[in-house]
Structure formats: structure tokens, C-alpha cells
Amino acid sequence: MAQPRKPKLGQNFLVDDGARHRIADALGDVSQRTVLEIGPGHGSITSILAERAKKLICIELDRSLAPELRFKFRNHPNVEIIEADVLHADFAALLGEDETADLVGNLPYYITSDILLHLYAQSERLRMAVVMMQREVADRISASPGTRDFGLLSATSQMYADVENLFTLPPEAFSPPPDVHSSVLRLTFAPRFAELHVEAKPFDAFLKMCFQQKRKTLSNNLRAGGVSPERIAAACAQTDVSPTVRAEAMTLEALASMHRELRM
């Protein structure tokens, strides 16, 4: 039997009218703001924000959709359509000096994690992001430490932003319908590195090491990353962390104090 064709570039277009309004509303008042939209598609969210935002910059990779959008929004001087891969987009180059933007997107699910990491790397240029993704990924990003879903993406995301899981949509909200449910997250960027006395790059790398193998204890993951058993034992003793704990059970505060203790 013929398999249903997978849409290219993650193109499951939002057709639920209530949902596109709820997504736009989740950004709040954008009348004085620049909004960046990732993957506008046929413009379901774009058409609402074109009426609301001071400026709307849309980044669309599909070379047939980009001209369609330019034509559709030709009478909206506040709307700019850029044909590009969002993973190569430099937000500083798109925004005014010291300007921050709000971001929105029904994301192409095949590159959700890459897009999020790209946003975190440029978080000083973002105030908030309202993004739709596969429900399971959204549940992981918003999970609390000590729960089954808490992992590297949760810890990394929560170092950069306050995360709210807003609502979930069934496959029928899209055309063609995806195989999965989808959830909308609001990320309010508020990096915690200074507060936890760690630096972003080394701490991101430390988190990767701690969560390298989800079933392993923190100690075993650190050993696999090249830290000596003696240093691990000393750091655990200093920070009151049990050597048999798994990283997923640790708060960001505990992970940060372990990192400081190991001076990595």
C-alpha cells in the first residue's frame, strides 16, 4: 500500500482559525515591536501580525512560498519577507542597533532543536518567543527537574528562558495533518548564567556532558567526559550531591554549583 507522502520542509500548515489567533495573541501588544516569524508558510499567522506589529520580518526557506508571501503582503510596508534558512539568520543584522525582537513560529518540526539552539545563541536580541512544536518536545522543554521528561533540552532551555506550555493542538488543526499532536510554548528570555555564577559556553558544554547518557549517573557521565574520580568525589562532597544521582534529578542551581566546584 502506498505510504502517505511526508510534506517537504516540515510543511504542515495551520488551518485552525482559533489557534492562529491564540498564537498571535500570546505575543501580547506588538504595536511598538519588531516581530520575527520563522517559516510563515502561506501566511496564516503572518496575516494577523501584519495588522498588529510595528515591523514584521518573515524568514521562509521555500523558494515558491517567499514570492507568494511578498505578493500577498505587498500593501503592508511593515512586512519584510526574507528567503533564507533560519539556521543561518543573524538577528543582529536584521534588527536596529541594540533592538530586541519578539519571535513567533509554527516551527518546521524536523529542525526544532537546532532552531531553539540558534535562538539561545542569539538570546540577547530576543525578548520572547511563541513557538509551536511536537507535543513531546514541548513537554520535555517545560519539564521540571526530577520528572521523567527532564533532560538536556529542558536544562539548556531553562538556563535561557522562563518556559510556559500554553496549549496543545490535535493533528486536524493542520493541513496535511502531522502524525503527532503539537504544543505552543512561550519562552520569555531571561538567561540565568550570571545569577548562577557560570559562563554560558562552558556551562552549556558541562550540561551536555552531564546528560550524555540518560541512564548513567552524574558521576559516570563526568568520568566518561574525562573528569577524574577523585575530583568528582571531592566536588560531590563539597556540594552535598550524592555520587549516585542522575543529572535529570538535579536542579539548575545544583548543576551550576557542581560546575563551579569542578572549575571546568
Ligand SMILES: C[S@@+](CC[C@H](N)C(=O)[O-])C[C@H]1O[C@@H](n2cnc3c(N)ncnc32)[C@H](O)[C@@H]1O
Ligand atoms: C509547520 S510549517 C508552518 C507554516 C505556517 N507558519 C503555518 O502555520 O501554517 C513550517 C514552515 O517553515 C518553513 N521552513 C522549513 N525549513 C525552514 C528553514 N530552515 N528556514 C526557514 N523556514 C523554513 C516551511 O517552508 C514552512 O513554511
